[in-house]
Amino acid sequence: MRISIAFKPERNIFLLPTNYNYELSSMIYYIMSLSGPKFSNWLHSRGFSLDGGKRFKFFNFSRLFFHEKEIQGDVIKASGNFKLIFSTPIDESVLTNFVSGIMENSEGLYLGNKQVGTKVKIVRVNILPYPRFEHNTKYIMLSPTVASIKNNQDRVIYLDPSDSRTIEVLRNNIVRKYEAIYREKCPYAIDIAFDEEYLSKKGDVSEVMRLINVKVGKANSAKIKGFLLPLYIQSDETIHRLIYDAGLGEKNSLGFGMLEVAK
Numbered sequence: 064m065r066i067s068i069a070f071k072p073e074r075n076i077f078l079l080p081t082n083y084n085y086e087l088s089s090m091i092y093y094i095m096s097l098s099g100p101k102f103s104n105w106l107h108s109r110g111f112s113l114d115g116g117k118r119f120k121f122f123n124f125s126r127l128f129f130h131e132k133e134i135q136g137d138v139i140k141a142s143g144n145f146k147l148i149f150s151t152p153i154d155e156s157v158l159t160n161f162v163s164g165i166m167e168n169s170e171g172l173y174l175g176n177k178q179v180g181t182k183v184k185i186v187r188v189n190i191l192p193y194p195r196f197e198h199n200t201k202y203i204m205l206s207p208t209v210a211s212i213k214n215n216q217d218r219v220i221y222l223d224p225s226d227s228r229t230i231e232v233l234r235n236n237i238v239r240k241y242e243a244i245y246r247e248k249c250p251y252a253i254d255i256a257f258d259e260e261y262l263s264k265k266g267d268v269s270e271v272m273r274l275i276n277v278k279v280g281k282a283n284s285a286k287i288k289g290f291l292l293p294l295y296i297q298s299d300e301t302i303h304r305l306i307y308d309a310g311l312g313e314k315n316s317l318g319f320g321m322l323e324v325a326k
Contacts, residue, residue: 064308065150069187070174072144077181079127079139079174084318085277087124090174091149097163121244122151123310125205125321138179144186148205148321152244152308176279194324196303200296201258202322207273207289208312209319210236221288224257225268233312237302240309251299258293265292277317289319 080086130143171184210222210232222229234253241249265271271292278284289312296306310320 064152065148065191067187067189067191068147068149068185070145070147070183071186072141073171073182076140076142078179079141079181080176080179080279081134081137081139082276082279083127083139083174084275085279086175086180087127087147088317090172091122091124093172121153121240121309121315122149123308123315123321124149124318126318148191150308150310150321152305193304193307196300196307196324198297198299200303201293201325202296202311203293203325204291204311205321205323206318207275207291207320208233208322209287209289209314210312223268223272223288224262224290224292230255236312237306241302241305244305249302251302252297253302254295254297256295258295261293275319287314287317287319293325 125148127145127147129139129141129145132139132141134140171182173182174180210229211219212222212228212232214220222232233255237253238249241251262268262271268290271290273289273291275287275289276284277287296303306322307324309315311322312320314320
């Protein structure tokens, strides 16, 4: 299930860091804590797991959509209200706590880091209806999708769409999410194909890659590499809904891998 959230900044013209994923994720956890700190603490520290292995927070959010914006180095200068799309496949827990937290908040929220940011108020929340899913559905990415492996030195290697391992990594991630939610083996075939015509027009795969810095200025800062391009997914509607709600690939709770059905 998805909701659209409209924010009103304290001032009409405001500044935000270009790398705002971590700050936005932190604000989401804070909103959830307003409705119940036990739930937000559990979600942050544990989440949903599959046989004690990979843990999923099972929420996802898009990049911010501004009325007007201008990039000035590592700062976004924007004006007017802006919006965010938030989604989760766990309606009764994650979404309920998130919306309850929004209702509890009346003083406003701070979005940004120690250098730049703005105080905002949530002025509107709309539930978004599901699109129609075909067996073979074309998607666009509302935020970069992340796929990675670890090498022999346990170092994370971020994959790009030209790597022969990328499709399988994404497929396995979907299967693990399905099994973590439904507690059964995934019975559905899942085929993924990137839009080769789009890649050809870009000329080089580096043109679809995006590098996002998280926790900038902190000891545990990291650089996450993802890609942004259309793709096709063939599967059952159950899988399409899961991908639509939970996100594709890794680090969904940091705002990566949100898809939208191509118009």
